Amino acid sequence: MGVTPTAEASHIRAGDIQAKSDTTLPVSARNPRRIFFKMVLFTDNETSKVDEDKVAIFFGDGTCTGVREIPRTTLRQVIPGTQINVYYFEHTYNAPGSYLVSYIGELRNGGVRNMSDSNTQTFYISTRVTIAPELNINRSPVLNAPAYDKAATNQVWLHNPAAFDADGDSLVFELRPSQQVANGVEGSINIDNCRPQPVVTTNYRFPNLTDPRGVQVPYLNSPGGGPSIFTQDRQTGQIVWNAPNVVGIYNFAFAVLEYRRSGTGPARLIGEVIRDMQILVEPTNNLRPTITIPPDLCVIAGTPITQTVTATDPNNDKVTLSAFGGIFPPATFVQSSTGPPQASGTFRWTPQCTDVASDPYTVVFKADDQPPSGTVLIDEKAWRITVVGPPRKTSVSAGKAAALF
Template sequence: MPRFLLCFFSILLLLGLAAPAGATHIVGGELDLQHQTGSTYRLNLNLYFDAVNGNPGALDTDLSVGIFEKGTDRRMQNLTLPLVSNTAVVYSDIACTLPILGTRRIQYSSLLTLAATTYNNPAGYYAAVERCCRNNSIRNIRNPGNAGQTYYLEFPAVVRNGQPFINSTPRIFPPLSDYACLGELFYYDFGGQDADGDSLVYELATPLNGHSSTNQPKPPQADPQPYSLVQWMPDLSELNQIPGNPALTVNRFSGRLEVRPSSVGLFVFGIKCLEYRKGIKISEVRRDFQLQVIDCPRNIKPEVKVLLPGSNQPYQSTKDVLHLVPGSSRCLRLRFTDPDPTSRLTLSLHPVNFSGPLPSFSLVQGTVRTAGAPDTLFSEMCFPKCLDTKGRVYLLDVIVADNGCSLPKRDTVRLAFTGVPDPNSPPTVATTAGPGLPLHVRIGDLVTFQVTGQDPDADPVTLEMTGRGFTPGSLGASLVPGPAGSPTRGTFSWRVPCPPTDKFLYEFEFTAAAKPCDERQASPPVVVPIQIDYTNTPPTLTASDVAPLIKRYLGEPYTLTLEGLDADNDQLTLTASVNGISLAEAGMRFTARNGAGKATATFEWDPSCTVAQREITEVTFLLQETTCRPVPTSHKLRFEVLRPEVPDFLPANIFTPNKDGVHDFFELPTLPPDFCDSRLANIKIFSRWGNLVYQTTNRTFKWDGGSLPAGVYFVLIEYTDKSYKGTVTIAP
């Protein structure tokens, strides 16, 4: 039947049903609790409001939720939930919309803190919101206009076995806005989702009435359980909430509702969603809703027939098995129709016992029995040539659905078939690198050649390159594909580098790959070995002095010349280094003249105190070549600063300053010489009473006694690192 006629008759019927009833406003709803961060959670109430018959003045701006401890029913806290959103609930199929049936989703929400020190009872907790009243026109419970609703949620403690236990309860239940037709199967996916991936189980449940009433429709706070239940009409019960054949059921694991209602009217029903983690129940959500059943105009289901290949005979599910083999047609003709006028039909497929590529339709949708439209539609269904059932019998449902309200009617043909794919040959690959292999190259050479892949079945080909024991890209080798076409071509390019290891033979492997039927087929590989020809003669280094230890006094310079030669004429570089200090600190200078095949240098040393303070100073002369695998050559010399000879220090200890030309002065001609950090600092002469009578820093001094009386005087000779003490006598 055309949709506009169906909707028109449905509106008349609903108007007739709704006229005598003075409906209130609440359709259904549920609570959910979502973890935010730390101990912060968000509590939501999703309430569904009758947008057509409800009284907008009854829409609350906020509702109160009570939170209680299970087992003791101790009130933990009250929380006000403000209204945060108000949106329309759409039909599953907009074309089936009835103007006298509409629902709005009203959400109330607030944050709350569940502290681990407070919410730790292993029995758990529950939240409840109480509100009255239900629609007066509900037919399956007693006194619906005075029946309240209690939205109920159980949740676990936030601590378990001494550890934080975080859980978000199930949510995102799809709201029901559709209606059911008398005597027709109605189905709806009513399941929720869980953010933690916990298992959800669904059960029918009697809706909760609670403590609210027409005298107090909005209690200031919810009371603890027990909550009274709604009272079913005679012959109805929790397992028979909406009469029908079958009566209302819910799939335990998917939440799918099904009912073939046997009475028209408005029916309330309740669902319980249980949440399990590791087999242990941790939460429970109760959900109330209502379903409108109307006497829809008759809608005859459509019909689809699958015709056997090369025949107008219909396929029979009970005896026919299709065998799709190479060389045979893989296409079937479909004939589908509907006796109702102006019926829009849609084809679809449902694989029963397999997954993978499905056949394609030449026509998916069409309209029959309207002006200019045929009474029957035809479509061609073609299986992929790659289909391979691997000897199994696959089952495939071919479904045609009309656009009837409230839900489409369907006809199904179940096909049983086997499939063997068309034979396919692997691709081949070739290169222009031969015939003389391996290719012999030198470092720095640019190696290029063409790689060609083709497939005898004209399947698209991809060229692949790998290396045996190495990654080509890490060495700078590339395979650049050429323009698309058949055969597929690519260009190999490699600027030969210095190998990172002692490996000089590289085997590049080329393959052509195709993916017929989404299964990779590869050619036998072609290997192109490339040999890097490389030889190197180490350079030689000679020095003008081969003595292992060079000894010099301070102020006695030293000069050395060096020469490096390389038979391969590689660029040579000469350097010098001192162990532990710089050349300049050691009083050394190094002047190099580097070049291709030859390098010379002059080394000069002015012995310094820095070197004198070290026992031995070692200088390394290094000759390096610029080549792939350089072999450095070195020459080492050791240097030592000689200390000056020190004569015996036996100073005279008596003199006679009588000017007779004999021993008239006190002097120290045999003082130890100055050397680096050992230098003369002071000479002092004291009287026997400790008075300083003479002082000098001149090592060539001559003291005439200074007219002091004869006697013994004390001498102190100070160096920067030591001192000498003695006496001197002035004789008369």
């Protein structure tokens, strides 16, 4: 059928798909089997002229759109050489169940070092949604940090997706290899009957295994010197690559697993978001800044939180501070100084009783240095805030009754 696209179409860097159940008004008109989706793609517009203004989507129930049917809603270029494409779409399922919604991009951009001939391989991402009466409204995790980032040789690379779940579901993170679909879009529609068959990209290796000469540099409690590592914290999502040593483009994926607990039973897996992310490693003589954040916090709802975040830079460059997380707004973070010698900012939030949750909220603080030239380097750390309810008040009469026993 000629289902393999030409290499001239290679352009896709990274992306993910978000989902949420019907939240339209009035409440009585909502359809629990109607799901809304948002897909964000990062594409290369520096070495490729391909512009994907319409895409195909596979809904996981044996149905899919046409090859170029879902129109792009917005297009932005906030990163030189990279476009951000946003697509909104929806689907109504015939019955409750678990469905894997997916996208196949044709093709990945060229030059990805940790797979073979990336410009001949498709790009694949997916999101699993669960429709069940007992779940009521469900919204998939939102990843607030971009899926495309830059790193520097012989410097620790850090990235936190700043994931937030509006329903308070528990999130677990897992690294995954990048995937492809050999039959492409047309083959998945016509041969596989709208059910793509993803596999790991050809000759895939995680970034730290691409070059065996990579070694660690000193970081936190590690003196460095060992083989390069590439890890993700299962609870916070923090990714650490210690350390890139070869210039180039690298891709990897990770899953955000969404668990919900009801009653006293075990937590139930109700969703999964797969993000495929790209890193551009560049040479530099710059050194990373260091950010200092407060210790993890447990507060009673209604208690104002005011905390200071600081950062310093070994090159005495100015530092820009920022914060990511699902509690912004109403939470705020305002930088008051850029340094040198020290950048500083203030975080403020007063959690309400509606914010009480069994799992902590994660706020990611990031420090970007501002060198006169060359690659901007960062430090970032995740801060966890647990919000608990106020203690129950015992009535006077109940207290007197208790004293009698």
